[in-house]
Amino acid sequence: MDAEVRTDAGDLAEYGYKQELRRSLSAWSVFAIGFATISPVVGIYAVVQLGFMFSGASWIWAVVAAFVGQLLVACVYAELSSQFPVTGGVYQWVRRLAGPRQGWLVGWLYLASAVASLTTVAYLGAAWLYLLFSDAAMSPTAHVLLGVVFVAVALGINLLGVNPVKRFLDAGIIAEGVASIAVSLVLLVFARHNGFGLLFHTLGASTASGGSATAGFLTCLAVAGWAFLGFDATTQVAEETEQPRRSVPRALIRAYLFVAFTVLLTGMAVTLALAHPDQAVSGKIADPVFTAVTSGLGDWAEKPFILVVLVAFFACAISIQTYIGRAVYAFARDRQLPFSPTLATVGPRQIPWVSLVVTAVLAALGLLLGLNGNAAATLISFGSGGFYFIFLYVAVVALVARLTGRWQPSAGELNLGRTGLVVNVLAVLWLMFESVNVAWPRTELAPVGGSWIQVWAVVLVFSALFVIGLGYVVVAKPHTKLAPAAAPAAETMETV
Incomplete structure (x- = not known):
């Protein structure tokens, strides 16, 4: 083990950094961070209701399409993470392949999107926390306050150190x-009310998209993209992982x-277990998953199921908080942010505790959007849109x-050989399509009675962030503040 730690630290030193974070994560722990961040439970609950609304029972095929497209992106990210086993993920990759200025811009946009994702998970999880204690309608204020509880718990566990997070x-x-998995199998075997042919029917859902089944499917695909975000969380803990180029x-x-696999299994099981799937389309069934589970297993399963789902939501929030803190730390370590020395502080537990606290506060402030009715669709749209633009970048x-020839994937321990180029091209094509699809202004994804600003939220907010980031690059010139050891001469070459 000591030899591995020395080798990993020496590998890190080649990039100009010293080992400050505790390198104690095994391959299993990194898998757990990735799994909890993508989170099938969070993903399925974020998209199933909207999926039924726009595509009926055929919503599952939008999830299949999103899975295939994002698998291409995951392969590109896997090659990059094997080549550059450094905390910071996309910021580090773009900085080293396209130059410090572009690295700063993509890092800035990534941080904003990551904070939005924590806000979204906290907002969605708050509804389940409330459901544990009451069946009455939840007020917007209570929704926001319970969301803050989610953020606070995620922060508290992260501040305890890496080992509590792993547990x-x-x-x-x-x-x-x-x-x-277990509940889905039970539903498929013992509580299935419909044949598999149902998965090819919209059940009249096209009326929500002006009578167009294609428009409904595209809207569903835009939402389904949320279910496959977060796999890059594994790259943010590279400096805390044993043998990161491989793990x-x-x-x-x-x-x-x-x-x-879990998302697709759950989505199919829930759809086929609903006795009246048309009611999920009309909105009479507000929560298809909860209805399918309680009707299939019995009322006794209600509270235990809520508890299990809550644990999954908390795990997702904790994992997101973990990787956001590392992303800010990597940015600040390179003196790329205001108050960088403070943000890059590593405490006695060998965690970037200041970055963790700051990002938690920002995520909690984002919950204020929930005071304006149901903000779930808007938050999901912006979170998805931000990440898809970054994926494309x-x-x-x-x-x-x-x-x-500036990047030779063969230098990493994981590479796809000649297939990697084909996968990369296909990933770019998929992301060009999905980025536009997610950002497309749709009144049906805005809160009821929402203003045009909410309809155009993805485009407006992301454009504003880009302009702010670009302005900061021009005025503050953060790319010139890189420590000499962290900015090898080869990186000063700009492509723009």
Whole structure:
């Protein structure tokens, strides 16, 4: 073990960094972080209701399409993470392949999207926390306050150190298995009310999209993209992982595939177990998953199921908080943010505690959007849109670097050989399509009675963030503040 630690630390030193974080994560622990962040439970609950609304029982095929597209992206990310086993993920990759200025921009947008994802998970999880104690309608204020509880718990566990995080994420995986795989199998075997042919019917859902089944499917696909976000969380803990060139990319792919299997199994089981799936389309059934489980297993399963789902939501929030803190730390360590020395502080537990606290506060402030009715669709749309733009940015940079010879994936322990170029091209094409699809202004995804600002939220917010980031680059020139050791001469070459 000591030899491995020295080798990993020496590998890190080649990138200009010293070992500050505790390198104690095994391949299993990295898998757990990836699994909990993507989270099949969180993913399925975020998309199933909207999926039924826009595509009926055929919503599951939008999830299949999103899975295939995102698998291409995951493969590109796996190659990059094997090449660059450094905390910071997309920021580090783009900085080293396209230059410090572009690295700063993509890192800035990534941080904003990551904070939005924590806000979204806390907002969605708050509804389940409330349901544990009351069946009455929840007020917007109570929703926001319970969301803050989610953020506070995630922060508290992260501040305890890496080992408590590992233990809770292990519990989260068990909860995911019980709530998703086991329950789904029971529903399919003992509580199935419909044949598999139902999965090819919209059940009249096209009326929500002006009578167009295609428009409904595209809307469903935009929402389904949320179910396959977060696999890059594994790359943010590279400096805390043993043998990261091998462990991180493998954990990334395994977590992604396991989550995808679970999401598809759960989605199919729930759809086929509903006695009246048309009521999920009309909105009479507000929560198809909960209805399918309680009607299939009996009322006795209601509270235990809620508890299991809550554990999964908390695990997801904890994992997101973990990787956001590391992303900010990596940014601040390179003196790329205001108050960088403070944000890069590593405490006695060898965790970036200041970054963790700051990102938790920002995520909690984002919950204030929930005071304006149901903000779930808007939050999901922005969170998905932000990440898909970043996916596209990274995939294009990787493709250009391949074609110009600036990146040789063969240097990593995981590479796809010649197939990697084909996968990269297909990933770019998929992301170009899905980025536009997610950002497309749709009144049906805005809160009821929402303003045009909420309809255009993804485009407006992301554009504003890009302009702010670009302005900061021009005025503050953070790319010039990189420590000499962290900015090898080869990185000063800009592609723009």
